[in-house]
């Protein structure tokens with residue numbers, strides 16, 4: 001029988017890195033972020049009052065406290081500035097190598113992401129990486145006594161595809 005709540009770590013889901021495991025809109029005022037991810041869009045909120053664009057998305061502007069926000073697209077490609085590659089002793093649930101990179105998305109926007117679909121020794125500083133969206137175990141939600149599955153997605157980055165051969 002399904003149990004409501006956040007699923008137990010299964011497969012390679014980085015649960016500790018998820019922004020908001022309760023993605024469904026019943027629980028989460030930024031669920032639009034995940035809806036957009038499903039469309040392969042990498043988005044965040046922009047304050048209509050002061051123009052601040054934080055990441056991750058917010059429901060209140062951290063600069064001016066305005067709640068008048070809109071969704072904007074961020075680049076889905078960036079360049080690797082620095083990276084770490086864990087080969088041995090990776091945390092439970094992760095594949096080796098476990099790679100994290102500081103990525104420059106342009107416009108002065110830098111952030112750290114996990115890099116997937118990448119072999120040991122493959123990544124180099126300056127490499128281009130692209131957004132990768134993948135399914136993670138759904139969350140079981142009880143709605144009026146009925147268990148339903150709320151589908152979930154998460155993201156990482158991966159080496160950008162080379163030109164088609």
Ligand SMILES: [Zn+2]
Nearest residue numbers: 047050061064
């Ligand atoms: Zn603001």
